[in-house]
Amino acid sequence: MTLHQHPEAIDSARLDKLAEVAIRVGLNLQPGQDLFLTAPVAALPLVRRIAEHAYKAGAGIVTPLLSDEGVTLARYRHAQDASFDKAPGWLYQGVARAFAENTARLAIVGDNPMLLANEDPSKVGRAAKANSLAYQPALEKIAGFDINWNIVAFPSAAWARQVFPDDGEDVAVRKLAEAIFAASRIDEADPVAAWKAHNAALRSRRDWLNGQRFAALHFTGPGTDLTVGLADGHDWQGGASPAKNGIVCNPNIPTEEVFTTPHARRVEGHASSTKPLSHQGALIDDIHVRFEGGRIVEARASRGEAVLSKVLDTDEGARRLGEVALVPNSSPISKSGILFYNTLFDENASCHIALGQCYSKCFVDGANLTPEQIAAQGGNKSLIHIDWMIGSGEVDIDGVHEDGRRVPVFRKGEWA
Numbered sequence: 001m002t003l004h005q006h007p008e009a010i011d012s013a014r015l016d017k018l019a020e021v022a023i024r025v026g027l028n029l030q031p032g033q034d035l036f037l038t039a040p041v042a043a044l045p046l047v048r049r050i051a052e053h054a055y056k057a058g059a060g061i062v063t064p065l066l067s068d069e070g071v072t073l074a075r076y077r078h079a080q081d082a083s084f085d086k087a088p089g090w091l092y093q094g095v096a097r098a099f100a101e102n103t104a105r106l107a108i109v110g111d112n113p114m115l116l117a118n119e120d121p122s123k124v125g126r127a128a129k130a131n132s133l134a135y136q137p138a139l140e141k142i143a144g145f146d147i148n149w150n151i152v153a154f155p156s157a158a159w160a161r162q163v164f165p166d167d168g169e170d171v172a173v174r175k176l177a178e179a180i181f182a183a184s185r186i187d188e189a190d191p192v193a194a195w196k197a198h199n200a201a202l203r204s205r206r207d208w209l210n211g212q213r214f215a216a217l218h219f220t221g222p223g224t225d226l227t228v229g230l231a232d233g234h235d236w237q238g239g240a241s242p243a244k245n246g247i248v249c250n251p252n253i254p255t256e257e258v259f260t261t262p263h264a265r266r267v268e269g270h271a272s273s274t275k276p277l278s279h280q281g282a283l284i285d286d287i288h289v290r291f292e293g294g295r296i297v298e299a300r301a302s303r304g305e306a307v308l309s310k311v312l313d314t315d316e317g318a319r320r321l322g323e324v325a326l327v328p329n330s331s332p333i334s335k336s337g338i339l340f341y342n343t344l345f346d347e348n349a350s351c352h353i354a355l356g357q358c359y360s361k362c363f364v365d366g367a368n369l370t371p372e373q374i375a376a377q378g379g380n381k382s383l384i385h386i387d388w389m390i391g392s393g394e395v396d397i398d399g400v401h402e403d404g405r406r407v408p409v410f411r412k413g414e415w416a
Contacts, residue, residue, distance in 0.1 A: 009173040010045070010155060017186045018152060019049035021253060023057050025195045025240075026150030027104050028249045031058030036098050039108035041068045043154035046108055063098075069115055069158060075127075076119040084126040087134035096137035102245055105142065105149035112158035113341035116281030124280050125310045132314075132383040143385075145241075145361040148249035151344055153180050162341055183254040183333050183345060195240075195250065202239030205326075205415070206258045209236040212407065214399035217324060219271065219351070221395035223288065228324050228353070229266025231378035233364045236260045244367050256333065256348040259325035261362040263378030265294035267321055273301075274350055275389040278341040282307040287388060295319045296355075311355070317382030323354035323362070329393040329413030343387050351391025351410070356382035 023029050035054050039047050044066070051062045075083060099105065116124050132139075142149055160172035167175065181187055188194035219226040238258030242248045273287035284304030289296045296319040301308050312319050327334075327350050334349040358379040360366040366374070375381065397410035408416035 009170045010177045011181070012045075014177075014181045014186050015046060016049050017191055018181065018184060019046060019053045021184065021186065021191050021195065022050055022106060022150055022152045023053040024192055026152060026250050026253045027106060027148050028247050029054055029057045029059060029104055029148070030247060032060050033058075034060040034098065034101075034103040035062045035106060036095060036103050037062060037064045037106045037108070039064065039066055039154070040111050040156060041066050042156035042158065043108045043110045046152075046154045050106065050108075067111070069112060072115065073119075076116065076123060084123045085130050087127075087130040089134040092135050092138045096141060099138060099141040099147050102147060104147060104247075107149075107151045108154050109151060109342060109344055110154035110156040110159055112156070112162060113278045114162050114281050114283075115158070119281065121282070121307060121310070124282075125307075128280055129314060129383065136383070143357055143359055144244070145359065145367075146244045148243045148245065148247040149251055150249060150253060151251065152184070152253050153342065153344060155180055159342070163338060179336055179338055179340075180345075183336070183348070185254070199239040199250070202255075202258060206236045206238045209258060209260070209326075209399075209409075212399055212401075214407075215402045216266070216400040217409065218398045218400055218406070219390060219395060220397075221274075221390075221392060223272030224270065224390055224395065226269040226271040226291070226390070227267070227400070228321065229263035229268075229294075229378070230324075231261040231263045231358070231363065233377050234260045234263075235362050235364045235366065237359070237362055241361070252344060252348075254333065254345065254348055256331040257325040257327045257352075259323050259359075259362065261358045261379055262321040262324045262353070263294065264317070264320040264322075264358070264380035265378060267291040267294045271353070271390045273388050273390060274392040274395075275339065275346055276303075277386070277388040278343070278346070279304075279307060279311065279386060283341075284308050284388075294321070311384060311386060314356075314384050315382055317380045318356055318384050320355070320380045320382070321353050322356045322358035322380040322382065322385055323352075323387065325352050325354075325387070326397070326410065327351050327391060328410075328415055329391065329395075346389065347387040350389045350413070351395065351397070352387045352389045354385055354387040356380065356384035356386060 155176035160176040164172035276285040286302035290298040393413035399407040
């Protein structure tokens with residue numbers, strides 16, 4: 001494993017623009033606001049530029065927390081068994097406190113998605129569960145959209161080798177960098193203005209859906225005939241939106257989706273995945289599930305079925321939906337034809353559903369609803385939130401009104 005990156009393979013001017021977009025568009029960081037930042041060690045070139053742009057925007061203090069693949073693997077190779085039921089709860093309590101004090105949150109993704117592919121799946125599962133439990137106090141502030149937060153990506157060599165296995169490392173890194181810059185709208189003459197226009201387009205889709213007030217969405221396509229009831233008082237979101245602290249931010253760069261909360265107890269029928277799901281070092285492919293009363297009662301996969309079963313057994317809410325999202329098949333990420341092995345990108349290639357935790361911001365007046373009210377309106381609660389793709393150029397979607405009236409929403413993977 002090498003720490004050396006390929007600086008010449010990554011255009012530094014565009015990397016700098018990505019950092020600027022992360023601070024100005026992604027976070028919309030405010031003068032005096034602190035920033036908590038996580039990233040793999042490989043992403044240091046982007047971390048440094050983000051810190052620079054954050055301070056130029058008036059940041060109070062930028063605190064980075066770096067992870068390293070070698071350190072992660074050392075645990076799986078040498079740690080005592082009991083280690084895999086532990087997580088640094090003290091750290092997450094501190095992070096939750098930072099969020100309570102209006103610290104912004106930025107995550108840079110770029111780890112090798114297959115890092116844990118050869119490790120003991122039960123250890124991977126136990127570690128993930130312990131981490132999810134410990135992370136809850138901080139995650140609640142993110143899922144509740146208390147603060148402005150953002151995720152961006154860095155083209156690390158380890159990730160690039162997975163995405164482009166047939167290329168030499170330099171070429172793979174360059175290709176992944178190009179793909180990230182294109183998807184993140186960094187190639188536009190004025191990326192900040194391009195994001196403004198893109199957010200306006202997403203907002204018009206969102207407003208149309210909110211005006212319709214559908215009771216359900218009906219997905220039909222090869223291997224899919226799924227009726228997703230929508231939560232009572234659901235609210236469609238997408239693109240830029242205000243966090244509870246009043247700051248308008250773009251949580252995901254890139255993003256192509258409009259999304260809302262399904263009713264956890266009103267999902268019926270069956271669905272098939274249209275792209276592989278990369279989860280904790282395992283690739284789960286050809287997922288087929290059947291829902292009854294909102295719950296997955298049957299699940300299989302041609303690859304990674306054991307991992308899928310573990311995920312579904314995480315807790316009571318893991319077999320129910322927490323999100324449904326609409327993405328046209330002609331999205332730039334879909335058109336690239338690249339499987340990124342990373343949800344931030346892959347979920348923006350097609351319509352998807354997410355198992356697990358719902359977002360309170362996807363309810364009308366969600367900021368003022370109690371967890372009990374959210375549950376009563378159909379919102380799901382779980383330790384997990386895992387998106388997987390069910391959209392393609394062959395999928396149609398109808399919006400179904402309370403009285404049974406149907407309105408075309410998608411035809412052949414595009415907005416109708």
